[in-house]
Amino acid sequence: MQSNLDIRDFPLIKRIRESGLQTALLETADDVVQRVTAGLNIADLRSMLRGDPPGRPNPRLRPHADSFWMHMRPGYYNQAVTGLYPTFRLGFLSTFFFALEGITGLFLMVFYTPSTEYAYADMLNILSNVPLGQFMRDLHRLGAEAMVIIVALHMLRTYITASYKKPRQFTWATGIILLIVTLAFSYTGYLLPWDQLAYWAVTIGASMAEAAPPPVVGQFVNILLKGAPDLGAAGLLRFYLLHVFALPAIGTIFLGVHYYKVILHGHSLPPEDEKVGEDTAKRVPPDVRRYYLPDIQAAEVLWVGVTMLALIVAVIFFYDAPLENHANPLSTPLHTVAPWYFLWIQGLLKLGDKTLMGVIIPTILALSFLVMPYFDVGPFRQYGKRRIAISLSLIFITAIVILSWMGTPKFLVQTSLDQEIFFELAPSEKVGLVRAVPYDELIIGAYNVDDYETSVPRSSGLWRVMRRYSRMIEHARQTPPEQGGLPNAEAFLIVEQLQPNLKGVILRITWDDPDNPGERLSAELLVPVHRDAYPLGGE
Amino acid sequence: MSENVNESRGKTLFQRLFTELLPIEQRALMGTLVFIAIILAVGWVALNEPRRMDIYTAQYEGRSIQRGASIFVTNCSSCHGARGEGIAGVAPALNTPEMFDGTHLAELGWTGTLEDYLLLTVAAGRPARSADWPNPMPTWSQDYGGPMRPDEVEDVVNFILNWGLAYEEGYAEAPAEEAAAPAAPTPEEEEAPAFEPVGTDVTVALPEGDPARGEALFLGTESAPDGAPLGCQACHSLDGSVLVGPSLQGVASRLPEGYESIDLYLHEAIVAPSAYIVPGFEGINMPDNFGERLDAQSLADIIAFLKTQE
Numbered sequence: 001m002q003s004n005l006d007i008r009d010f011p012l013i014k015r016i017r018e019s020g021l022q023t024a025l026l027e028t029a030d031d032v033v034q035r036v037t038a039g040l041n042i043a044d045l046r047s048m049l050r051g052d053p054p055g056r057p058n059p060r061l062r063p064h065a066d067s068f069w070m071h072m073r074p075g076y077y078n079q080a081v082t083g084l085y086p087t088f089r090l091g092f093l094s095t096f097f098f099a100l101e102g103i104t105g106l107f108l109m110v111f112y113t114p115s116t117e118y119a120y121a122d123m124l125n126i127l128s129n130v131p132l133g134q135f136m137r138d139l140h141r142l143g144a145e146a147m148v149i150i151v152a153l154h155m156l157r158t159y160i161t162a163s164y165k166k167p168r169q170f171t172w173a174t175g176i177i178l179l180i181v182t183l184a185f186s187y188t189g190y191l192l193p194w195d196q197l198a199y200w201a202v203t204i205g206a207s208m209a210e211a212a213p214p215p216v217v218g219q220f221v222n223i224l225l226k227g228a229p230d231l232g233a234a235g236l237l238r239f240y241l242l243h244v245f246a247l248p249a250i251g252t253i254f255l256g257v258h259y260y261k262v263i264l265h266g267h268s269l270p271p272e273d274e275k276v277g278e279d280t281a282k283r284v285p286p287d288v289r290r291y292y293l294p295d296i297q298a299a300e301v302l303w304v305g306v307t308m309l310a311l312i313v314a315v316i317f318f319y320d321a322p323l324e325n326h327a328n329p330l331s332t333p334l335h336t337v338a339p340w341y342f343l344w345i346q347g348l349l350k351l352g353d354k355t356l357m358g359v360i361i362p363t364i365l366a367l368s369f370l371v372m373p374y375f376d377v378g379p380f381r382q383y384g385k386r387r388i389a390i391s392l393s394l395i396f397i398t399a400i401v402i403l404s405w406m407g408t409p410k411f412l413v414q415t416s417l418d419q420e421i422f423f424e425l426a427p428s429e430k431v432g433l434v435r436a437v438p439y440d441e442l443i444i445g446a447y448n449v450d451d452y453e454t455s456v457p458r459s460s461g462l463w464r465v466m467r468r469y470s471r472m473i474e475h476a477r478q479t480p481p482e483q484g485g486l487p488n489a490e491a492f493l494i495v496e497q498l499q500p501n502l503k504g505v506i507l508r509i510t511w512d513d514p515d516n517p518g519e520r521l522s523a524e525l526l527v528p529v530h531r532d533a534y535p536l537g538g539e
Numbered sequence: 540m541s542e543n544v545n546e547s548r549g550k551t552l553f554q555r556l557f558t559e560l561l562p563i564e565q566r567a568l569m570g571t572l573v574f575i576a577i578i579l580a581v582g583w584v585a586l587n588e589p590r591r592m593d594i595y596t597a598q599y600e601g602r603s604i605q606r607g608a609s610i611f612v613t614n615c616s617s618c619h620g621a622r623g624e625g626i627a628g629v630a631p632a633l634n635t636p637e638m639f640d641g642t643h644l645a646e647l648g649w650t651g652t653l654e655d656y657l658l659l660t661v662a663a664g665r666p667a668r669s670a671d672w673p674n675p676m677p678t679w680s681q682d683y684g685g686p687m688r689p690d691e692v693e694d695v696v697n698f699i700l701n702w703g704l705a706y707e708e709g710y711a712e713a714p715a716e717e718a719a720a721p722a723a724p725t726p727e728e729e730e731a732p733a734f735e736p737v738g739t740d741v742t743v744a745l746p747e748g749d750p751a752r753g754e755a756l757f758l759g760t761e762s763a764p765d766g767a768p769l770g771c772q773a774c775h776s777l778d779g780s781v782l783v784g785p786s787l788q789g790v791a792s793r794l795p796e797g798y799e800s801i802d803l804y805l806h807e808a809i810v811a812p813s814a815y816i817v818p819g820f821e822g823i824n825m826p827d828n829f830g831e832r833l834d835a836q837s838l839a840d841i842i843a844f845l846k847t848q849e
Contacts, residue, residue: 049567051562051563051564079559080558082559082560083556083557083558083559083560084556084557084558085557085558117689120690121690124599127595127599128592128595128596128599129592129596131585131588131589131592132584132585132588134591134595135581135584290560294563295560295563298563298566298567298570299560299566301570302566302569302570302573305570305573305574305577306573308573308577309573309576309577309580312577312580312581312584313580316580316583316584325606326688326690326691328688494760498608498622499604499608499698499701499702499704499705500701500702500704500705500710501601501604501701501704502604502605502608502698502701504608506760508760526608526609526612528604528605528606528608528609529605530601530602530604530605531601532597532598532600532601533598533601533602533604533605534598534601
């Protein structure tokens with residue numbers, strides 16, 4: 001009787017019977033490798049790692065035809081675009097950051113609930129109770145800020161080398177969409193920790209939605225975005241869903257289109273290598289071909305490693321993602337600013353109407369960038385022939401930098417000097433000078449700023465606080481009252497023991513009331529300092 | 540890579556770095572080193588995680604107590620006293636050994652933890668309990684219609700619980716140089732009053748008063764001779780608004796009938812507050828222990844300060 005399953009029919013057994021154990025195992029291993037790499041066997045891999053020239057026909061091109069991931073990369077590049085110049089691998093790095101944000105984001109998502117009740121507590125849990133939680137959060141936040149810079153530099157590079165010109169107009173347009181997606185990613189993610197920094201920075205930006213003309217549209221967009229007239233539970237959920245669902249979907253789609261167009265048109269050569277009006281990127285002569293496997297891929301893996309290491313070193317030694325106090329819609333911290341990449345809009349807002357400066361101008365800007373390649377149809381790509389275009393880009397960058405500076409509190413923000421002094425010494429949401437003094441150096445007593453030199457020992461951290469305090473008071477005394485000055489100001493700093501391990505630092509300023517001669521005005525701030533709150537004497 | 544080397548002749552190193560790929564062996568070596576470095580760095584971070592998480596937790600708890608202190612000063616101290624010492628007839632003391640050693644909870648028949656008891660009381664409030672405590676405790680948590688978020692209620696509770704540390708065995712705040720400084724009172728120091736109480740006799744002659752010190756005593760920025768702030772401003776405003784007792788705006792020019800002088804009126808109103816009740820404030824009991832808490836000089840200073848409120 002014939003069995004349907006005969007062990008002698010198994011391929012491996014058959015092979016062993018035919019050619020012996022050793023050969024059979026090697027051949028099987030070769031098969032497996034060839035399947036995993038979609039076309040390369042062990043001998044091909046070894047020759048690649050040795051740096052041998054490829055055989056003919058080049059077996060290293062096979063994966064580009066057979067594998068999904070590899071078919072999105074060109075089989076070979078022109079030697080002229082493989083160095084750091086002209087691409088600086090910024091496009092590749094943007095994709096790397098997209099992936100890094102996805103991976104670290106997935107980690108954070110596991111521990112996060114998008115509700116006003118739990119979001120902040122979840123942040124504290126991630127930071128205090130999840131191993132590698134702070135590390136992952138710092139990587140995610142730093143990666144997000146770096147991604148904005150990298151994507152913007154990628155666009156700038158494409159503009160400077162005029163790589164957006166025919167036939168790559170649509171590649172540029174998808175790039176603009178990806179830049180907007182990147183900014184939207186950063187911005188929606190900014191809100192999720194639900195701390196004061198997040199709440200107020202996003203409130204500034206989201207208020208722009210309301211200003212979209214005409215009012216009926218503005219109101220609709222505002223409700224659509226925030227789920228309620230003010231930012232609250234519904235808004236947090238919507239921002240979260242944009243951040244983890246809608247934007248990744250849109251980003252992935254446009255990233256796919258963008259990559260496909262790069263394959264379709266090839267990497268544009270450095271401007272100086274092309275004749276005017278020509279594009280030879282797709283016709284790479286055999287002598288300047290550089291195959292993706294292994295040359296370009298090795299460069300990319302190295303580039304990933306170096307970037308990753310730089311990020312990790314930054315996260316370990318230099319960077320901590322900020323977390324301020326729980327969001328409080330009732331208390332606006334002094335000097336609230338938008339995230340740095342939107343400071344230029346905040347600068348614009350100080351110059352005029354919210355609808356014009358906050359909505360119309362940025363929208364026109366985005367649209368004109370989107371369609372720019374269809375209007376800039378000049379044939380020249382050489383730097384020397386594009387003096388106006390390159391000057392325009394420099395003017396644009398300068399304008400963005402100046403507007404961003406104007407967006408900071410240094411420009412056109414008038415507050416009374418007593419509040420400014422309190423803000424510098426003990427800001428409500430940051431550590432500030434007073435809280436940075438080591439707990440044991442806060443010596444109990446009452447001090448007048450005018451004689452701090454004799455009353456506070458120089459060895460105490462309090463001395464430096466008092467020196468700064470006294471200089472600011474001196475400045476406030478000399479500033480005219482109409483500019484927020486404090487005539488005849490008297491200032492004190494009082495340290496008292498409030499509780500075990502808890503001291504209270506009271507800052508008190510009194511000054512002449514400019515409107516009622518003979519009267520004194522006063523301002524006071526209590527700054528509680530706990531022994532464990534600032535373990536390193538600051539953050 | 541041999542053709543690569545030939546092309547490289549005549550180019551500077553800088554040009555080569557920017558326009559060419561390094562030989563693959565060099566890149567493979569660098570890549571391997573970089574990935575080893577990454578593994579070591581992440582491993583080092585992972586090893587340090589338990590310690591880092593402990594520090595972060597302590598830091599967070601410390602900051603919670605700080606925020607609790609700020610909330611307490613604004614919302615709670617007007618009834619419970621700046622140092623939780625309570626105000627007779629207004630609200631009971633929180634900063635007492637009985638609160639932390641279980642006596643108080645046992646009296647109430649509370650079987651849960653002190654933290655839960657405090658959380659519940661602050662969050663939900665409590666109706667007026669007896670004739671001794673005629674005022675209800677307000678509801679604070681948003682969960683029950685009050686103004687505070689749940690995490691703020693927790694901050695306040697953490698702040699109150701922090702007083703308990705002072706009653707634990709072996710607790711001593713601080714290094715020697717602090718003790719030498721003009722120290723604010725710690726609970727230990729409060730026990731021995733080193734001053735002569737002025738008493739409730741309104742015929743005692745008082746020394747010349749200093750309005751500035753009187754103001755500091757009134758505002759609680761300077762402690763009374765017994766070591767605790769008086770907390771006058773918790774109930775009496777200076778701007779006309781009514782907190783608990785009458786506002787003291789213009790008190791210097793409001794001599795009730797039957798008093799010979801404003802000095803005498805103020806003196807009596809502080810040490811024997813029940814002798815004369817401002818119309819409209821019947822049933823509000825000002826603490827009557829200021830005679831024991833003040834010495835003659837402090838009383839004179841406060842009177843001098845109040846006389847400036849014209």
